Amino acid sequence: MGEGVWQCTWELAAVGGTLLTVGVAGLLAALLRHTLSQVEARTRRDLGVLAEHRRRLELDMQMRETDLSRRERALARSxxxxxxxxxxxxxxxxxSRNENAALRARNAQLMEEIEEVNDERNQLITTxxxxxxDRFTTKTYGGLRAVVGSDQSHPDPHARAGYETRPPRSGS
Structure with a gap:
């Protein structure tokens, strides 16, 4: 019997060690699975945050592109x-330059006409x-002749001497 107990103890010890190993392995597996599930959850959460961040960046990029496109169209219109x-x-x-040139030409033409009119006016005034x-001189001298006696066949030389040698009056 002693041997049977020993053998039973040995078997139990062997089975117990195996069970202990299996239990530790199961515990380690459960712990590993739990850790992996936490890591996976954290990774999914981080990936979700990254995906949300990327989505926001893409939306921001689309808004910027839309704004840039709108500005480009506005700039093109401007x-x-x-x-x-x-x-x-x-x-x-x-x-305006053409009109100015035409007005200058018309001004020059009008200035020439003014000069011509002034010349004609001056000539008329001179005439x-x-x-x-001549009328004043003729009237004056003619009157003197009449007074002195220009009708006479032999006028008095002393009366006519001062008027015939006198230069004509100028101006008014």
Whole structure:
């Protein structure tokens, strides 16, 4: 019997060691599974956070691209409007230059006409003054002749001497 107990103890010890090993292995496996599930949960949570962050970044990038596209279109419109305004101003400047050149030419023409009219006026004034002087001189001298006796066949030389040698009056 002693041997049987020993053998039973040995078997129990062997089985117990095996059970202990299996139990420790099971415990380690459960612990490992638990740890792995926690790591997996943390990883999923981190991946979820990263996915959310990436989604926000993509949305932000899309908003920036949309804003940039809108700004580019606005800039293109602004550039087009500016080009149209510049062209309009250039046409207005060209038209103003042409009108200015035409006005300068018309001014020069009018100045020439004014000079011609002034020359004609001066000539008319000169002619009128000459005629008036001649009439005045003729009236004056003619009257003196009549008084002195220009009808006489032999006028008095002393009476006419001062008037015939006298130079004609100028001006008014």
């Amino acid at each position: 550039t087009t409007l500016t080009a149209m305004r510049l062209a309009s101003h250039a046409r207005a400047v060209d038209q 009128e003054l000459s005629l008036a002087r």
